[in-house]
Amino acid sequence: MGDSVASVDSPGRTTDVDFALVGHQESWRAAADVLGVLRGPERTPLPDDEIRDILPWIPPRAVCHVDVGSIAGAKARGLYIDSFISPDRLEADYIRENIARVRAAAACAIRAGAKIVSLGGFSSILIEGNFDQLPERHETVFTTGNTLTVGFIVQGIEKMCALEGRDLRRSTLLIVGATGDVGSGCARCLAPLVRRVLLSARNVDRLRRLAAELEADGVEVEVATPLQQFSAQADIVICAASLASPSLLLGRIAPDAIVCDAGYPKNLSPNAEIPGARVFFGGLGQITGGLRFTPDFHGVLNRHPFPDVVQGCLLEGMALALERRFEPFSQGRGFITQERVDEIEAIAARHGIRLAPLYNADGPLWPAQATIGSALGSRESASISSTDFTG
Amino acid sequence: MELAVDLKRSLSNECTSLSLSALVWQDVLAQAMTGELVAAMNFTALSEICDHPAEVADALEHAQNEKGHAAAFAAEGRKIGVEVPSNVEAKHWKRIREAFQRRITERDFIGCLIVQEIMLESFAVASYARVGKVAAGSLGKTFASIAAEEEEHIGHAMAILRAERALDAQRFDDKLYRLHLEVMTILAEMLARDCSRGHCEVCHDSCVKPSLSEICLTTAELRGASLQQYLKTLDMLGLPGEVTLVWVTQLPV
C-alpha cells in the first residue's frame, strides 16, 4: 500500500454496519488519548492546549469500527461515532450546540446504514424527551441503552451487598437524580427489595409523582431536594444525576454506606469526603465473546481497569445487534420497569455480556476479582478478540 | 450548523475601534488580499488547461472575481487609513502556488479544483466568515459577503468533483490524500499558533498572530474553523469521515 491512503481502502469504509455507538469523551485526558491514537505514535503528541483548541471544532464523525462477538457464536459489526462534545461544554449553556452535535452524529450513523444506534452519555437527551430532534431515520432505530444500564447498576448493588454481607431488605436506599430515566428505573427495580427509599433531585413535583407511583406499590418513600437531609440516613446510595462534571458532594453519610456512582461524567466530586463508604462505578458490563476496535482503541475508548468493559447504555445496542433485534428498546424517560430490565439482561447474558468486575477511582474493589477479571480478559478474552475477528 | 460558537463573543460584534487596531487590520487584509491574488493567478493558469470554451470562460471569470475581492480588501484598507500590501512570493503562498502549478503542468484539472476549491476556499470561507463577525461596519460586511461568494464557488466545483469521485472513489481519495499532504500541510503551518519557520513575509512587521486578540480573534479559532470547513467539505464529497479525521489530526501544529 506504500504511502497511499492506507486507511481509505482498509476495513475503514463506513457502510452497512449492524450497530453504531454514539459517545463523547468524559475528560480532556480521554480526548487527548483518542486524538493521540488517530495521530499515531510516530508523530509528536499534540500538546494539551492544542487539544483544547482543536476538539471543539471537529464535526461529529466515526472514529473506529467495533466488532463484537457472542459466546453463542453470533457476531456484529459496528461503528463508534464521537459527537466531539468537549468535556467542558456539557452545561446548559451549550445545549443547542450539543443537540446539533448529537443530531449530526445520529445522521452519521444513519448514513452508515446502522440498524440500531445506542446513544451514550449525554447523547441520550435526543430521544429521552425530544424524539423530533432525530434526523430523518429510514431503517435506523435508536435506543438510550438505559434499561441495560439500570440492570447493571442493580446487579452491582446486589453484588456489593452480597460481598459486604449486607441485607438489602433492611437497607435504606437513596437515589440522587431519582426522577431521571436511569434513576427512576433503579427506583422501580430496587424499591420492592429495600426497607425504605429516599428520592432526591432538584424538581420537587417530579419527585412527588415518582414517590406516588412507588407508594402505590406499598413502598415507604420520602423525597427531598437538599441532599444533606438524606445522606446520613442512607446505607445504599445511587448517584445517577446528569451533571456536567464530577461535582456532587454527598455531605454527611453513613460511614459504611455503599455508593454507586453511575454518572457519565462521574457524579461524585473528587473532593467528596465520604470516609468509610464503599464506592463503585455502576452501570458497566463486560463482553466475554470478544471485542475489537479498528484502529485499536482498546483501553482508550473504554478506560477501565478490566478488559472489554463498556457502559451499559452502549452494550444495550450491541446486545440487541447480536440478537438481531433491531428495535428501539429504550426510548423516552420513565418507562424502565423490572420486566424490561429482565428482558434485556437475558438477551445480554445469552451473548456473554455480563456485569463488569466492580472498581472505583482507586482500582478494583477486590483483588480476587481483579485476578479473575484479568485472567479472563487479558489472555483468554484478548485471544478471542484477535482470533475471532481476523480472517 | 455553526459548531463551537463562543456564546459570549457572539453577543458583541464589535470588539475594538478600527482606528486603534488599524495595523492589525492591515496585516489581516494583507493576508486576505494575497490569498485572493494567488487564487486569481490559479484560475488564470487553470483557464489555460481547460478543454472547453465554456470552462475557459468560467475560469477566467473566477480569476476576475478573485481580483475583485482583492480590490475590495484594498479599498477597505484605505477606508481605515492603511495601504494594504500583498506578496504572492511570500514563502507559504509561494509553496502553495508551486503546488498548484505542478497540477497545471500535469494538466490535472481535477487536481487543480481540489487544491483551489476544496483546500484554499475552505480556508478562505471559514476565516473570512470569522473575521466578518468581529469587524465593524463595511469592513465586516465585505469579509462576510466575500465569504458567501467563495462558498458559491465551492458549490459549483463540488458537482464536478462528486461526478469525478463517482467514477472511481478509491483513485479520487488517493489523489485527494496526496494533495492534502502537499497543500494542507502548508496551510496548517500558516495557521499554526507560532511561526516556527520565521516571518511569513506578508505581515508588515512581526507576525500578526499574537495581536489578533486586539480584534477579538485567535489563531486557534481561525485554524479550527478552517479545518472544520475542510472536513465538512470532504464529507459532502462523500469521503469517509473517520479517514479524513485521521488526515486532519496528523497535520503539523
Ligand SMILES: NC(=O)C1=CN([C@@H]2O[C@H](COP(=O)(O)OP(=O)(O)OC[C@H]3O[C@@H](n4cnc5c(N)ncnc54)[C@H](OP(=O)(O)O)[C@@H]3O)[C@@H](O)[C@H]2O)C=CC1
Ligand atoms: N454508566 C452508564 O452506562 C450510563 C450512565 N448514564 C449516566 O447516568 C446519568 C443519568 O442519565 P439519565 O437518567 O439518562 O438522565 P436524565 O436527564 O433522565 O435524569 C437526570 C436526573 O438528574 C437530576 N439532576 C440533574 N441535575 C441535578 C443536580 N444538579 N442535582 C441533583 N439532581 C440533578 C434530574 O432531576 P432534576 O432536573 O429535577 O434535578 C434527573 O432526576 C447521566 O450522568 C448519564 O450520563 C446514562 C446511561 C448509561
Ligand SMILES: [Fe+2]
Ligand atoms: Fe476570492
Ligand SMILES: [Fe+2]
Ligand atoms: Fe474564490
